[in-house]
Amino acid sequence: xxxxDLAGPMLFCFCFxxxxxxxxKPQFGYIYGVALLGDLSIYFLLNLMSPTGIDAYRVSSxxxxxxxxxxxxxxxxxxxxxxxxxxxxxxxxxxxxxxxSSSGIFVSVLQMQNQRYLVAYxxxxxxxxxxLLTVFQHRGESAYHKFFR
Amino acid sequence: xxxxYTNLPTSHLLxxxxxxxxxxxxxxxxxxxxxxxQTFPPNNGGDRGRGYQxxxxxxxTFEQQPASNWRGVFSISSYTQYFNVDTDVVLNRLLGSFFxxxxxxxxxxxxxxxxxxxIWISTTLIFVxxxxxxxxxxLMEKNSDMSTSWSFDVGYVNLAVWSIYGYALVxxxxxxxxxxxxxxxxxxxxxxxxxxxxLFIFIPSSLLLLIPLEALRWIIILLVGGASACFVASNxxxxxxxxxxxxxxxxxxxxxxxxxxxxKVWFFP
Numbered sequence: 001x002x003x004x005d006l007a008g009p010m011l012f013c014f015c016f017x018x019x020x021x022x023x024x025k026p027q028f029g030y031i032y033g034v035a036l037l038g039d040l041s042i043y044f045l046l047n048l049m050s051p052t053g054i055d056a057y058r059v060s061s062x063x064x065x066x067x068x069x070x071x072x073x074x075x076x077x078x079x080x081x082x083x084x085x086x087x088x089x090x091x092x093x094x095x096x097x098x099x100x101s102s103s104g105i106f107v108s109v110l111q112m113q114n115q116r117y118l119v120a121y122x123x124x125x126x127x128x129x130x131x132l133l134t135v136f137q138h139r140g141e142s143a144y145h146k147f148f149r
Numbered sequence: 150x151x152x153x154y155t156n157l158p159t160s161h162l163l164x165x166x167x168x169x170x171x172x173x174x175x176x177x178x179x180x181x182x183x184x185x186x187q188t189f190p191p192n193n194g195g196d197r198g199r200g201y202q203x204x205x206x207x208x209x210t211f212e213q214q215p216a217s218n219w220r221g222v223f224s225i226s227s228y229t230q231y232f233n234v235d236t237d238v239v240l241n242r243l244l245g246s247f248f249x250x251x252x253x254x255x256x257x258x259x260x261x262x263x264x265x266x267x268i269w270i271s272t273t274l275i276f277v278x279x280x281x282x283x284x285x286x287x288l289m290e291k292n293s294d295m296s297t298s299w300s301f302d303v304g305y306v307n308l309a310v311w312s313i314y315g316y317a318l319v320x321x322x323x324x325x326x327x328x329x330x331x332x333x334x335x336x337x338x339x340x341x342x343x344x345x346x347x348l349f350i351f352i353p354s355s356l357l358l359l360i361p362l363e364a365l366r367w368i369i370i371l372l373v374g375g376a377s378a379c380f381v382a383s384n385x386x387x388x389x390x391x392x393x394x395x396x397x398x399x400x401x402x403x404x405x406x407x408x409x410x411x412x413k414v415w416f417f418p
Contacts, residue, residue, distance in 0.1 A: 049229070117236045
């Protein structure tokens with residue numbers, strides 16, 4: 001993990017946004033916000049918990065690459081409606097897959113073998129918020145619409 | 150007994166066990182290798198390479214730990230000492246919070262109090278209570294008439310954040326200052342840790358509180374609140390130790406019961 005590139009993560013996030021757009025949920029702003037805040041939080045947490053530190057680019061790189069199962073789920077959301085039982089099972093499986101792979105990479109990079117599940121839980125919450133964007137329609141009114149209606 | 154039993158004529162036979170020669174040099178009892186019940190996993194200094202990756206042996210630097218590792222409020226490295234926990238340590242503390250009697254939580258966390266548990270337990274509790282509280286109101290609506298339509302009340306999240314983070318931050322702080330004033334010797338991180346872990350039992354109980362039977366909900370919340378309050382009270386009593394501080398222990402018990410009743414009344418009406 002010496003070379004941490006952000007090209008792959010950027011591509012994955014862009015594909016994620018495009019697939020959500022194609023399925024009727026244009027949520028680029030939410031994706032950007034959640035990704036930024038989540039990266040910062042996981043960066044703080046990993047620096048608190050690991051014996052050595054880690055820098056923010058590597059954190060974003062790992063988190064972005066491990067987003068791939070959720071990108072595939074959003075691809076599935078174009079064709080199917082994920083607000084059903086099958087959709088829930090599919091998105092929960094992809095959350096666990098993302099959290100499993102990214103916690104594995106973090107734990108092996110930072111030598112935190114006995115803290116794997118402690119790292120996996122916050123990362124799972126991070127990916128769960130992405131999965132919420134995939135599964136549920138944005139049905140409510142935003143403050144913008146309320147003000148300018 | 151001067152003669153030893155190692156030269157018996159049958160010692161060459163298969164399966165004969167050579168006798169133990171007691172010449173007074175061996176120690177009278179077997180000393181287990183640093184099986185200190187206070188630190189879990191037992192980490193003497195030489196353990197570092199053998200599997201447990203605990204950071205810099207906090208048990209041996211415990212006396213000077215508050216002074217030497219603190220590099221100011223705004224430096225992350227001064228907080229890393231409170232996150233030195235492994236998965237099995239956290240699981241052990243979580244399971245220990247289920248037992249209301251015992252009072253040994255402070256001895257468990259004495260060498261290595263952690264802030265990971267309280268932070269994530271309170272965060273999880275907030276989302277779990279808000280989500281299940283909304284599920285519970287939905288179930289009650291379904292049970293009763295269908296005239297009013299149900300909508301997800303996001304105000305539950307707001308209320309849960311203020312109440313749970315506020316309780317978990319302010320109450321241990323208050324007890325810390327109170328006990329310091331009363332000449333006891335508390336540790337603030339230990340208090341935050343203990344109160345944070347005491348909230349863990351509310352997470353599975355809020356799953357049980359979904360059952361839309363009013364009497365059953367009250368029974369569940371009183372049992373769970375009682376268990377959590379007993380946990381807090383017995384640990385506080387074992388920490389303070391004095392008998393003239395009973396009023397403090399009773400106050401902690403009542404506060405935890407009040408929190409449990411607050412959860413029931415506001416989130417699962």
